[in-house]
Amino acid sequence: MGIPNKTKLIIIASGKPKIWDKFPDLGPVKASEAYTGTFHCLSKTYAEKFADSYLILSPKYGFLRPDDLVAEPYDVRFTMKGTSEATIQLEELKRMWRGLQINPTELVPMLGGEKFRGLLSSITDNKQTFDFPLTGFSGIGVMQQKLKQAIESGIPLNSAK
Numbered sequence: 510m511g512i513p514n515k516t517k518l519i520i521i522a523s524g525k526p527k528i529w530d531k532f533p534d535l536g537p538v539k540a541s542e543a544y545t546g547t548f549h550c551l552s553k554t555y556a557e558k559f560a561d562s563y564l565i566l567s568p569k570y571g572f573l574r575p576d577d578l579v580a581e582p583y584d585v586r587f588t589m590k591g592t593s594e595a596t597i598q599l600e601e602l603k604r605m606w607r608g609l610q611i612n613p614t615e616l617v618p619m620l621g622g623e624k625f626r627g628l629l630s631s632i633t634d635n636k637q638t639f640d641f642p643l644t645g646f647s648g649i650g651v652m653q654q655k656l657k658q659a660i661e662s663g664i665p666l667n668s669a670k
Contacts, residue, residue, distance in 0.1 A: 516665075518611065519556040520629075520639075522621040523567040524549035529582035540565050541575035548649055551656040552620040559665045560618075564609075566625070568596040571605045591628040602632045616640050618666075620656070622649075642666035 524546035528538055531545070541553070544565065556563035565573040568585045585595045592599050611617065613633075618640045619625050629639050643652045643666070659666050 516560045516618060517562065517615060518617055519560040519563045520566050520572075520617060520619045520621075520625075521552035521556055521563055522549065522625065523565050523573075525584065525586070527579075527582050533582075537578045537580045539575060540567075540570075540573040540577045540579050543579040548653055548656075551653055551660070554660055555620060555656050555666075558660055558663075566619075566621070568592075571597045571602050572609065587624055587628055589624045589627075591624075591631055599631060603634075606632050606637075611637065613637050618642060622652075 524544045526546035526549075527543055528545055529535055544550075544553075549565075553563070563575065565575070567573055567579075568587045569583045570577070570579065573579070587593075587596060592602070613636050616638050619629060620643055621641070623641075623644050626639070626641055626644070629637070643655065646652050646655060655666060
């Protein structure tokens, strides 16, 4: 029996812990292997279970497919205002998004906090509808618990608007 209402695409956040923290001499790795934090790993497992594909949103590289290469470790974050001088720039993110050719009527879930709402809205000029099923929870620990419950139960998250 398949997953009910399996979505086409989920976007997940990259995260600070990376494989180079444990293996500093490792060269470039696939994006699916680069990010090792608990929240990212739970998000990836969730996306693999409930979606046909997923993208990792990186503040350095932008939208990554699981097989895209991440060349080296980095320590850059999106802010509540979105991009900064240290991150990939908004125009490049917009160009990448257009290249993905995602149907603008498709509802795209984003597994991440509130800061991604404004960023994705800016990237898509409000032309794409996103769902943020983890916003509204009181911190990353609760978000991780909700992801674990969904994975274990096989029931996808409902939007917590």
